Amino acid sequence: MRTRKGWLAAVAALAMAVAGVLTPAGPAAAESNGGTRVMPLGDSITEGTQVPGGYRIGLWQRLAAGGYRVDMVGSQFNGPGNLGDHDHEGHPGWRIDQIDANITGWLNTYQPRTVLLHIGTNDILQNYNVSTAPNRLSTLIDRITATAPNADVFVAQIIPLANAGQESAVRTFNNALPGIVQAKVNAGKRVHLVDQHSALTTADLIDGVHPTATGYDKMAAVWYRALQSVSGSIGTPGDGGGTTYQNVQLVGGGSGRCLDVPNGSTTNGAQVQLYDCWGGTPQRWTYTAGKQLQVLGNKCLDANGRGTANGTAVIVWDCNGQPNQQWNLNANGTISGVQSGRCLDAAGYGTANGTKINLWDCHGGSNQQWSTRS
Template identity: 60%
Template sequence: MRRRLLSALAATAATVAALLAVPTAAHAESNGGVRILPLGDSITDGFNVPGGYRINLWRALAAAGHPVDFVGSQFNGPSDLPDHDHEGHPGWRIDQVDANATAWVSSTAPRSVLIHLGTNDVIQNYDLANAPARLSALVDHVRAAAPAADVFVASIIPLSDAGREASANSFNATIPGIVAGKGAKVHFVDMHAALNTGDLADGVHPTRAGYDKMAARWADALAAVPGSAGDDGAPVSLPVNTNVSLRATTACCTNRYARHQNGLGYTEVVTSASDALLKNDATWRIVPGLAGGCYSLQSRNYPTYYLRHQNGRVKISQDDGTALTRADATWCGRSAPGGVRLASWNFPGSYLRHINSELWLATPGGTATQDNAASLVPDITWALTTPWAP
C-alpha cells in the first residue's frame, strides 16, 4: 500500500511539473507596498487551498501596519486575498526553481524572499545526498540577484509517510548550517516545527489550518527582522503648533490636497490662483492629540473643529469633549516612503486615505471599498507641505 501511495505521489508530481513547464499568462498586482517574493513549490502555490499561507500572511502583515506587495510570475488565490502574485510551482524541485530564480528575482526586485523548497526532492527521492548543496546554490543565486534583500529559508513541513519524513528530517537538519554560512541577510525559519501531520490534507499539503500556521510562522520571522516587511509602523514626530497642508503623493494626484467642505473631507486641486476659501479649507494646524497622545489636525478657518473619522468617513467635527470624538480626531504619524502616514489613534493599523477624491479611514486587508489594496499604499501616504493659508 505504501509503495502504491508513493508511486502515485511521484507520478502526480511529475505530471504537474510537466504541465507547469508550459508558460502561463502573467497577472501582476501591485499596491506600491514592500515587495515580498514567496518562492517554492505547490505549498507556496496553495495546491489544495488556493492562496495557501499567503492569505493569512498578507492579513497579518497588514494588521501590523505593513501593507506589502507579493511579487512573482504566478497568480492565484481567493478574491478576499488582495494580492495574488507568487512564485510557487507545483511539482518543482530545488534545481528546477534554481534554474529560473535569477530571472525571477531580478525582475521583481524583492525586499524579502520566503523560500520553502525541498518537498519534491524528497517525494521524488531525487539525489537527496546533494539536496542541501542545491539549496545552498539557490540561496547564493537569490542573494546575487537581490543583494539588499533579506532571505528567509524554511525547513520543509512534515510528511505523513514515515520513510519520507525521515528523509525530510535529514534534509532539514542541514538547513541551519547552510543559513549560518550565508551572512546576516539570510535567516532560518523552522517551519517543520510549526505543523504536525494532523495539519496535512493529503499527507503532503497543509489543510487551511495548516497553512494558517505557516502564515503565522512567516509573520513572526519577518517581524524579527526590522525592515524586512517595511518600516511602515515606525513612529514619526510631527511639528506641533504648526500650520501645514496635506498633499496627496499618488502619481495621479500630486496637485491635490486634503480639505474640508460642508463638513466632509475631500481632496481638491489647489494652486496659487485658488480662492481664499479653498486655501483655508486645505490648511490644518498640527496640535497635541485631543485623546492625550500623538496629534490632532485643527481646521485653519474653523479652529474649534478637527479632522476625525466617523463610520469610516473622514470629516471635521467640533470638539465636544467626549472621549469618542477626541479619539476619532487623534492621529499618529508613521513613516512611509515619500511622506508620512496618519494612523488612527483608536483603530491601530487604519490610515487616512483619499479615494475618489474623498477622505476615508482605510484598513489594509479590510472588506470596505476604501480598504481595497489597489493603490492603497500611495493613497495613505501624505506630504506635509507649506500651508496654503499661513
C-alpha cells in the same frame, strides 16, 4: 548624471476584501500597492495546492492587521478574495534546481526586498538526488543573495510529509539547513532560518503533502513572526495605511522614469522632472505624516506660488508645512495636491528625460500614475 533604468507597475491600493471567488493560478496580474516587496517562493506549498492561496492568505491578513504595507510579487497569481494580493512565485511540482534555473530572471523583474523560500519537498517526493539536495539549496541561496544582495532571505525548514520514509528524508534535509544558513550569515549575507517543520504535524496535512487551511494558517503565523523579527523586511507598522514612506523613489507609470530634482539642485524654485531612475538623493523622497514629500534633506515638493491652476509648475522649496506642500497618495496611483485637488502630471504625456512635472486635472492617465520603489 549616472543613470539606471527601472520599472514598476503603477500604484493600486489593495483593501482586504470579503471572501470571494477563487482566482485561477497563472501569470500574475502584477497587483501592486507600492509597499515593501515580498516574494513568496517555492513549489505547490507556496502556490497553495488544495487551499488556493495557502499560507499567503493568513500572512496577508496578519500583515494588514498589523499595519504593514506589503506588495507580494512574482509571476504567478491565485487565491481567494480575502487574500489582498495574489502574486507569488510558487510552482507546483518544482524542485530546487528548477527554481534555481529561473530565479535570476524573477529577482531582476520583481526586485523583492524580502524572499520567503520553502523548497525541497519535491526533491524528496521525486527521490531526486536527495542526498545532495542541501547542496543545491545552498547554491540557490547564493544565487539569490548575489542577485539581490540587499534582500532579506528567509529559508524554511520544510513542513512534514506523512510517508515515514519521506519524512525521514525531510528531517535529514532540514537538519542540514542551520549550518548552511549560518555559513551565509558568517559571510555577511542577509539570510534567516525559519522552522516551518515543527509548526505542523501530519494531522495538518490534507493529502499527506499539502496543509489543510489550518495548517497553512500555522505556516502564516510562523512567517509573520519571522518577518517581524527582522527590521525592515516588511517595512514599518503604520505604512500599511500609506501614512509615511521613507527614502523611496517615485516612478512614473507611463515612463518608468523617476521623479527627480534636476542636478540635485537645492535652489528654491527648481522644477522637478522625469529622469532615468538611478537611486541618488535627488530621487529619494520621504512622505511624512504631515503629507509632505521631502527630498534633499529640507526641501519639499511645492506647487509654485501656491498655484492651483492647470499647468502650475511643481517645484522644490524650503519645507514650510503650507497646503501647497501637502499631497495625497490616492488609491488609484495618483498624487494630488491638498490645496489644489489637481494631480502631479508629466507635461504633455511626456516620457523622456527632462519632462517637466505640473499640476493638472486628475484623470488617472498613465502620466499621472506613480509607484514607490525602495
